[in-house]
Amino acid sequence: MFDVLPQLAPDPILGLSAAYKKDPNPNKIDLGVGVYKDEQGNTPIVSAVAKAARRLIETETSKTYITPQGVQGFIDNMLTLILGQSHPALLADRVAAVQAPGGCGALRILAELLTRVNKDLTVWVSDPTWANHIPLIGNAGLAIKTYPYFDKDSASIKFDAMIDALKTIPKGDVVLFHGCCHNPTGGDLTQEQWCEVLAVTQQQGFLPFFDIAYQGFGDGLDTDAYAVRLFVETLPEVIIAASCSKNFGLYRERVGLAAIVGETSAVKTIAQSQIQSVARGIYSMPPSYGGALVDIILSDAELKQEWINEVDEMRERMKSLRGLLANALNSNQDKQDFEFVNQQKGMFSYLCISPEQVRAMRDQHSVYFVDSSRVNIAGINQNNVERLAEALIAVL
Numbered sequence: 001m002f003d004v005l006p007q008l009a010p011d012p013i014l015g016l017s018a019a020y021k022k023d024p025n026p027n028k029i030d031l032g033v034g035v036y037k038d039e040q041g042n043t044p045i046v047s048a049v050a051k052a053a054r055r056l057i058e059t060e061t062s063k064t065y066i067t068p069q070g071v072q073g074f075i076d077n078m079l080t081l082i083l084g085q086s087h088p089a090l091l092a093d094r095v096a097a098v099q100a101p102g103g104c105g106a107l108r109i110l111a112e113l114l115t116r117v118n119k120d121l122t123v124w125v126s127d128p129t130w131a132n133h134i135p136l137i138g139n140a141g142l143a144i145k146t147y148p149y150f151d152k153d154s155a156s157i158k159f160d161a162m163i164d165a166l167k168t169i170p171k172g173d174v175v176l177f178h179g180c181c182h183n184p185t186g187g188d189l190t191q192e193q194w195c196e197v198l199a200v201t202q203q204q205g206f207l208p209f210f211d212i213a214y215q216g217f218g219d220g221l222d223t224d225a226y227a228v229r230l231f232v233e234t235l236p237e238v239i240i241a242a243s244c245s246k247n248f249g250l251y252r253e254r255v256g257l258a259a260i261v262g263e264t265s266a267v268k269t270i271a272q273s274q275i276q277s278v279a280r281g282i283y284s285m286p287p288s289y290g291g292a293l294v295d296i297i298l299s300d301a302e303l304k305q306e307w308i309n310e311v312d313e314m315r316e317r318m319k320s321l322r323g324l325l326a327n328a329l330n331s332n333q334d335k336q337d338f339e340f341v342n343q344q345k346g347m348f349s350y351l352c353i354s355p356e357q358v359r360a361m362r363d364q365h366s367v368y369f370v371d372s373s374r375v376n377i378a379g380i381n382q383n384n385v386e387r388l389a390e391a392l393i394a395v396l
């Protein structure tokens with residue numbers, strides 16, 4: 001039966017890991033999948049998570065089903081983490097939310113919910129956006145269009161073009177924004193630019209959809225939530241997909257949050273019932289484990305502080321790696337200025353080189369990253385930065 005289907009190429013991001021593993025070069029460098037790595041190239045379990053896991057083993061008394069919305073303590077704590085303590089939308093009981101299997105699960109169930117509102121609805125995504133946004137949203141049946149975002153030639157955000165495009169988007173459409181640490185470019189809007197985007201959103205009346213998967217990796221947990229908080233404070237309706245993969249290092253446990261801010265508490269109640277029914281129709285209820293760990297951490301002042309310190313440490317390390325790479329590149333050549341790497345935020349940067357140059361990096365130098373030229377900054381370390389810079393200079 002399945003022979004009628006074509007064999008597909010490997011996933012553009014996940015496929016890189018397999019190619020990297022196969023490469024026998026002992027000096028190979030992996031800057032592919034967005035996973036945090038320490039100086040030794042390992043992705044250790046965040047220590048607050050390890051402590052929470054021990055506590056969970058000692059206290060969990062049953063493996064019976066959890067509720068369809070997931071671990072309620074997780075949901076409450078995550079909403080506070082994203083929106084801030086005492087956010088007016090929370091006080092007004094306007095936020096429906098479910099624990100989701102990862103940020104991907106959250107994106108997909110929100111996309112499915114949108115098809116229930118209008119199956120012909122269009123979602124606008126930034127050009128470029130995270131490659132997996134397209135199947136996650138498109139496979140739910142929604143149309144996807146793009147708005148200009150990043151200019152590879154100048155390695156900067158095309159803000160004017162973005163605003164002009166947003167001004168053409170009608171009420172009834174949905175616009176996906178990256179809350180912080182834009183994936184794949186690392187180019188984030190300033191707070192002033194977010195205010196302009198908010199004004200256009202208000203004027204046009206389209207629905208903002210925030211994907212916030214890297215909270216804490218840009219400027220800090222609160223600063224990174226600036227745009228989401230601002231939009232939720234000002235607008236009647238906003239939807240949010242959040243991930244705990246990166247900032248809690250819970251990648252394989254698949255834990256995220258899907259939230260709908262409704263205009264009133266009554267709308268919230270409707271949205272809550274709908275989103276639970278969407279989840280029930282796909283996977284019934286989320287796995288409890290990751291959510292339970294996050295709940296334990298965020299409910300305990302000491303553990304929470306330990307986790308915040310670890311997020312701060314990951315962020316500061318990635319910032320210093322940006323400086324290291326920009327320096328190694330700029331002090332050794334004058335073909336291209338890479339100072340922009342130092343200005344960008346989060347886990348990724350576009351190196352703004354061509355797909356041919358990216359492939360030459362892979363084939364001739366065993367340096368692996370996405371064809372778009374997106375690199376995972378956390379894959380850089382003191383031992384590989386010089387080799388990485390030499391390889392890049394060689395392919396320029």
Ligand code: LMR
Pocket residue numbers: 013014032033034035130132183
């Ligand atoms: C990435 O962008 O590399 C990560 O979010 C992993 C993924 O699923 O693509």
